[in-house]
Amino acid sequence: MSKPGPSTSTTSSLAFLEYTGIPRSWLSKRPKLPSRNWLIFLGVTSSLSCLYFYDRQQCKKIKQQYIDRVKHLADEPLGSMDLPRKVTVYSSRWPGDEDYERGTKYFKKYVKPYLVAAAIDYDIVNGKRHGALTEIVANRIKMQRRREAGLEPPQPGDIIPVPGLKTAEARKAHMLKGGNIIMGRTTLKEYLEGLRQGWTEPLKIVEKEQELARLLADDGVFDEPDSAPSSSSTSPPIFHPLQIDFSSRHTAPPPPDDATPPPQTIPPQPPLLLVPFVNHIGLAQIPHMLYEFFNRRKDVKKGAQVAMLLINPRTRPFQESDLEWDKEAESYYKSSTEKLPTEIEEARKSFYKALPEKLALARALANREREPTKAELAHPPPSDMDLRVERLQKEVRWRDNIVGWNIVKPDAPASWDDRFRDSLSVIVDHDATDDGQMLIQQSFD
Secondary structure, eight states: OOOOOOOOOHHOOOOOOOOOOEEEEEEEOOOHHHHHHHHHHHHHHHHHHHHHHHHHHHHHHHHHHHHHHHGGGGGOOTTTOOOOEEEEEOOOOTTSSTTTTTHHHHHHHHHHHHHHHHEEEEEEEEEETTTHHHHHHHHHHHHHHHHHTSSSSSOOSSSSSSBOOOOOEEEEEEEETTTEESSSHHHHHHHHHHHHHHSOSSSOOOOHHHHHHHHHTTOTTTTTOOOOHHHHHHOOOOOOOOOOTTSSSSOOOOOOOOGGEEESSOOOOOOOOEEOOOOSSGGGGGHHHHHHHHHHHHHHHHHHHHHHHHHOOOOOOGGGGGGGGGOOOOGGGOOGGGGGGHHHHHHHHHHHHHHHHHHHHHHHHHHHOOOOOOOOOOOOOOOOOHHHHHHHHHHHHHHHHHHHHHSSTTOOOOOOOTTTTOEEEEOOOTTTTOOOOOOSTTTOO
16 A cells, blocks of 8 residues: 655645755655754753743842832932941952952942942942951051041041031041941951051051061172172262251151050941852852852842841941851862962972072173173063062062961951950841841851
């Protein structure tokens, strides 16, 4: 029994499609299910695509819901001399991450939209290396103490009111109405250490490069063998009339830096909003990265609720138990960060091992003891002064990294001073428990 042939309509349709240029072999093929591998591939990709688009859709929905709850605050009128509420965002470098702005980017993406919607201004203070945020906080406090002690000129508006500029008391009151956002545990450690240094150390602001240059000048690394002091080094300095300082002839000299003792009490500081932050990096944390990639709505909701706490704050005194806040985040540091002191010491040994040969070459060329080669003419080797500058820069970087790492490393406790108890406060959830523990972190775990 012969198979039934194609119908007349089907044949005419195929003939018509052939005139369009489609090969007949394509038209005669019968469709069939994809292979097993293709079915697996299509199933996985379609599932992941659905997860991705669902997550991003929920992110937009959550974000808009919270913006609608606070955008009416931007319509509230301000007085002609009033300023909008302002907060300060503190962020530090995450150990092992080359991108030192990771915490700042997190704030801008997940917290900033709601502050902008509520007409709350903000200022970002970010540390580019470990210990940099501590220096910024400490130096700002010392500068404030120096102005109050008369060691620095007052700011405009402190003595004579200037239209448009607030007095020192008004600026302090406006600052206390804002708040300090602390992005993660490393930032908390650096911020508290900066407070401790700023309020307990002498008022002298040390220039690290100059201080270290004086320290390194006497270690004999750059001394020439059998060198005798030249006549130019023992000659008296040349007098120039422009070197005379006439500005302080008729004014009393300011008191020395060490004459002003540290205060017995720390003035009230803006309330702290502690924002849990973990930065997953490294091969071992790829599963966490994949989970976060398809669950951005969790971060969106977390950032929105953090902003809500700041917009309508409820505070309690800072407690010693807060020094252990977000400690579990330290377990996510890359294991290679523990080798930082060893790596710095190896880099220092390698530099000083190669330094004598570089010095000998630089001085031989400078003293014309031999002619430079073609390669040296094309690429001149560093001079004696270049090597001194390079050494100073490396030593500053090495020492700063060691000091900063000793502040943020996991086994280093957060700084504490008894005066923090009366000056620091923490913004907590409105449903916080009686013992003052924050619920914000528990709600996102």
